[in-house]
Amino acid sequence: MRKESTFNPEHQATNTASKVVAALERLSEAFRVLLWQEAKQYGISPIQVQILTYLLHYPEKLKTVTHLAAHFNMTKATISDAIKTIESKGFVRRKDDKEDSRSHTLHLTREGKTVARRVERFAEPMQESVQDMPAEKQAGMLEQLLGLIQDLNKNLIITPQRMCYNCRFYEKKGKLHYCHLVNAILKAAELRVECPEFRKPAI
Known part of the structure; x- marks a missing residue:
């Protein structure tokens, strides 16, 4: 029997899960549109916008092609190609690893930081919509989305994210969230x- x-739309009308998935797909389209609007102003691609934003905020130890590839669920080759373009525009420079000549970290130039601060605003319309929700609904949505991401991680759809649910310090106690690093119950929000304190679970 063929799966619906x-x-x-006719199937969606009587299937809540399908409506949720369709809604998430619409949201992904919104992000794509917002990213393109920012990217085209600087002659770069959406993933290059995301790389610039990443390099603006993440610590040096995570500013490598390997970490970028894992974060954005792309191959190292794809990330390397994207970096070459923004590097040629003078937005990014490489810093060699003193202990390993084959490795390097990526850093924004002064111009790169300026561009990154401008293009990261692509998410502001989404941010404003979410902030209009009551705080408890925001927290509930966060819980549900983290659970969905965790399922996608387990099914190897996307690489495991550096979030609470995937961390060795995290434990679910009934309906409560507990962090063993700070030895405290965490509110959903x-x-x-x-x-930044994320650690992979021990194998």
């Missing part, structure tokens, strides 16, 4: 999508 399509 998620994108069939305190859960992190990206945590």
